[in-house]
Amino acid sequence: xxxxxxxxxxxxxxxxFSKGWDSVRLLLKSDKMGFSFHITTIHAGAELPMHYKHHxxxxxxxxxxxxxxxxxxxxxxxxxxxxxYALDQNDRHILRADPGAPMVMACVFNPPVTGSEVHQDDxxxxxxxxxx
Amino acid sequence: xxxxxxxxxxxxxxxxFSKGWDSVRLLLKSDKMGFSFHITTIHAGAELPMHYKHHxxxxxxxxxxxxxxxxxxxxxxxxxxxxxYALDQNDRHILRADPGAPMVMACVFNPPVTGSEVHQDDxxxxxxxxxx
Numbered sequence: 001x002x003x004x005x006x007x008x009x010x011x012x013x014x015x016x017f018s019k020g021w022d023s024v025r026l027l028l029k030s031d032k033m034g035f036s037f038h039i040t041t042i043h044a045g046a047e048l049p050m051h052y053k054h055h056x057x058x059x060x061x062x063x064x065x066x067x068x069x070x071x072x073x074x075x076x077x078x079x080x081x082x083x084x085y086a087l088d089q090n091d092r093h094i095l096r097a098d099p100g101a102p103m104v105m106a107c108v109f110n111p112p113v114t115g116s117e118v119h120q121d122d123x124x125x126x127x128x129x130x131x132x
Numbered sequence: 133x134x135x136x137x138x139x140x141x142x143x144x145x146x147x148x149f150s151k152g153w154d155s156v157r158l159l160l161k162s163d164k165m166g167f168s169f170h171i172t173t174i175h176a177g178a179e180l181p182m183h184y185k186h187h188x189x190x191x192x193x194x195x196x197x198x199x200x201x202x203x204x205x206x207x208x209x210x211x212x213x214x215x216x217y218a219l220d221q222n223d224r225h226i227l228r229a230d231p232g233a234p235m236v237m238a239c240v241f242n243p244p245v246t247g248s249e250v251h252q253d254d255x256x257x258x259x260x261x262x263x264x
Contacts, residue, residue, distance in 0.1 A: 006214035034242040070133040082138035110166040
């Protein structure tokens with residue numbers, strides 16, 4: 001059994017930072033669960049165009065409010081605590097946090113993230129072989 | 133893109149009930165994400181011996197406090213908001229919620245749960261072929 005604590009993991013290299021968001025990777029590919037599990041904070045007012053061409057992602061909102069735009073441009077869904085969205089079509093999307101407070105999200109990736117990915121210019125994560 | 137809301141899903145057959153817990157299955161095998169994603173409530177004071185022989189499970193505590201016993205008997209870890217545990221060895225375990233308040237957990241299963249499983253006498257979920 002693996003047991004990890006969010007606040008302890010924040011003090012380690014599991015905590016990664018990018019423009020408009022930061023994320024604590026509680027499970028990575030190396031944990032051999034077949035998926036990775038992250039607690040990601042979307043900074044207040046952030047607007048994040050993303051396109052995971054190689055990964056399915058499920059996102060569950062724990063705190064905060066904002067919106068997800070499905071496609072670019074596309075339909076906009078409001079997000080608050082209890083909303084889940086799943087990118088089952090490698091969907092291009094734009095995530096926006098309302099001003100005033102960050103959003104805290106639980107995120108699951110399949111295939112699992114290795115921990116060394118950064119967003120590429122097209123908003124995707126590279127597959128491991130591509131990022132080598 | 134799939135978008136689902138916890139409170140809406142509570143009113144559907146996605147909400148399943150058992151002794152000491154209930155669970156809202158926001159993603160199931162039929163969603164073809166390669167994992168399932170559930171928001172599970174462990175009732176206050178519940179003691180749940182479990183043994184997922186056929187599934188890996190990651191559990192992230194959103195609300196409430198309790199403990200996880202790794203093995204039976206085994207080492208006990210306290211759980212509160214921000215604690216994650218991952219059953220990467222098909223570990224036998226006992227989950228306990230402290231009296232006074234329920235625990236709310238985000239759970240990920242690999243392989244994904246179909247939605248028709250119940251806990252068997254040995255605390256496991258059957259694989260789909262076994263439950264047919």
